[in-house]
Amino acid sequence: MRRYVRLFPLLLLLLLSCDRMTSEKVFRKGLVVSSDRIASEVGLDILKQGGNAIDAVCATALSLAVTFPRAGNLGGGGFALIHTSDSQPVSFIDFRETAPGNINPKYYLDDSGKVVRARAIVGPGSAGTPGTVAGLYEMHRKYGQLQWNQVVHPARMLADTGFIVGASLAASLADYSDDLSQFRSTAEIFVKDGRTVQRGERLRQEDLALSLVLIEEKGRDGFYLGETAVKIADFCQAQDGFISLSDLESYQPVWREPVRFNYAGLDIFTAPLPSSGGVVMGQILKILDRYELSKYTALRSEYIHLFTESARLAFADREAYLGDPDFGHDFSKSLLDDAYLTSRTQSIRTDQASASEDVQPGIPDQSRESDNTTHLVVADGAGNVVSLTYTINLNYGSKAVVAGAGFLLNNEMDDFAIAVGQPNAFGLIGGEANKIEPKKRMLSSMTPTIILKANHPYLALGSPGGSKIITAVAQTIINYATFGESLTNAISLPRFHHQWQPDNLFVERAGFPAATLEVLRALGHNVVERDRYSEVMGVSFSEEGSYFSGVADARGSGYVAGY
Ligand code: DON
Numbered sequence: 001m002r003r004y005v006r007l008f009p010l011l012l013l014l015l016l017s018c019d020r021m022t023s024e025k026v027f028r029k030g031l032v033v034s035s036d037r038i039a040s041e042v043g044l045d046i047l048k049q050g051g052n053a054i055d056a057v058c059a060t061a062l063s064l065a066v067t068f069p070r071a072g073n074l075g076g077g078g079f080a081l082i083h084t085s086d087s088q089p090v091s092f093i094d095f096r097e098t099a100p101g102n103i104n105p106k107y108y109l110d111d112s113g114k115v116v117r118a119r120a121i122v123g124p125g126s127a128g129t130p131g132t133v134a135g136l137y138e139m140h141r142k143y144g145q146l147q148w149n150q151v152v153h154p155a156r157m158l159a160d161t162g163f164i165v166g167a168s169l170a171a172s173l174a175d176y177s178d179d180l181s182q183f184r185s186t187a188e189i190f191v192k193d194g195r196t197v198q199r200g201e202r203l204r205q206e207d208l209a210l211s212l213v214l215i216e217e218k219g220r221d222g223f224y225l226g227e228t229a230v231k232i233a234d235f236c237q238a239q240d241g242f243i244s245l246s247d248l249e250s251y252q253p254v255w256r257e258p259v260r261f262n263y264a265g266l267d268i269f270t271a272p273l274p275s276s277g278g279v280v281m282g283q284i285l286k287i288l289d290r291y292e293l294s295k296y297t298a299l300r301s302e303y304i305h306l307f308t309e310s311a312r313l314a315f316a317d318r319e320a321y322l323g324d325p326d327f328g329h330d331f332s333k334s335l336l337d338d339a340y341l342t343s344r345t346q347s348i349r350t351d352q353a354s355a356s357e358d359v360q361p362g363i364p365d366q367s368r369e370s371d372n373t374t375h376l377v378v379a380d381g382a383g384n385v386v387s388l389t390y391t392i393n394l395n396y397g398s399k400a401v402v403a404g405a406g407f408l409l410n411n412e413m414d415d416f417a418i419a420v421g422q423p424n425a426f427g428l429i430g431g432e433a434n435k436i437e438p439k440k441r442m443l444s445s446m447t448p449t450i451i452l453k454a455n456h457p458y459l460a461l462g463s464p465g466g467s468k469i470i471t472a473v474a475q476t477i478i479n480y481a482t483f484g485e486s487l488t489n490a491i492s493l494p495r496f497h498h499q500w501q502p503d504n505l506f507v508e509r510a511g512f513p514a515a516t517l518e519v520l521r522a523l524g525h526n527v528v529e530r531d532r533y534s535e536v537m538g539v540s541f542s543e544e545g546s547y548f549s550g551v552a553d554a555r556g557s558g559y560v561a562g563y
Contacts, residue, residue: 077410120418182399329433428445
């Protein structure tokens, strides 16, 4: 009998797992999924101290700035979606970087008008005014439960006393050894005696700890005013950067209406402008919802073809219409309009790929208008969920640590359309709507997403990967919701990507059956194999949302911590 009593929790768990949560561990009280084990455990600890998902997401994000410097940050920006048990129904905060007030767009161009890539992505000149600290502080002010200093404290301690560098961080630092040696302030932290910090060594970051003490004690003012602000402005002034004290003082995060649309009977909430993520993913999924996708699988050429054709159309519109909504017309509603998408869908043929040069942006009906990145998901036992993506753009951002302040500045200026027709680091060609203007937010592809079903959380997810974020998130949703895969499978299945220009169908190397690729080539797709495809973090929920499980993409070093 005793044996059966011991077996009971196991049986119960098995029973609970029946609705597809087959391969994942199930939690009821709290769960943190992030790109780093230490940071996920900090978040879990905050939940155990009585903090809610918002407290935990802030603590985790701040800890990532210490333990995951290639993307975790104080010097970048991002977006978060928040579903709380008592608010309506999902809110969105934009803490994207802004172009400095005295920006000179010509700085990025040579005499012939060509983009000087190094200027767009290296050094303080490539940085926008950071938004992360203001964004986290504002989220916490509105929804947090613990004191702000309790939420910041673990990150400050990690910076101060240090942590043991693991295999993933050591390998990444070694990969970027030359980049990290370019600025003395950066090399002093990550490159000692000519070699990057090794696995098993303790990494202490005293300057970063000092910056975090000021944030812990003074909140957002500890970053945007006083000592840290002066260090940022002085550093920029000394090295071709544009960020000034007044840019920092006046930086404001913005609460915005999320993009909301229906796919397969699900209520999807995702990032609005200045991220293109929500609109582009919305177009793709709404077009695909017109087809009976469930008769295919994730590896079938018919599905990959239809997805690719939809993505081609959506990315063409991205270039033409999307940019900071505070600086131009917001086309989101017309681009997601059903009649408009019906007209766009007419060009899709099932027996032949279209050529991107024949596909132009559509003409949405404006009369209908009313108006290296990392993703974290936290859920708590009270029904709160946060899905947050933030970034300093490329790995280690501008590669420049602010001297004396210990954190890397972003290189987000490259996300603007610096020169019409010239692609950025992600091969994206931007248009007039995304040209550089003072104080403007550069267009993003980050796509933090929360999906509700019958008003309960169903899935929360997001990813790094530049333009590939959008297709990675969309494919994970389709794998889970339409193909009925477990969350683990939905995230690990091979991915593919098309963004109109260049006219390539990128497929994850060694991911797809040769026969599938052959059919796609025969349809006329220019199939190109590529390594590593984003790093999706996701949490799925039971029907009433009362228990949940998380998955960190096996492509990265992420970690699920729950209880
Ligand atoms: O906001 C954006 O779309 C880009 N700055 C994101 C960069 C990114 O995902 C890099 N990670 N691989």
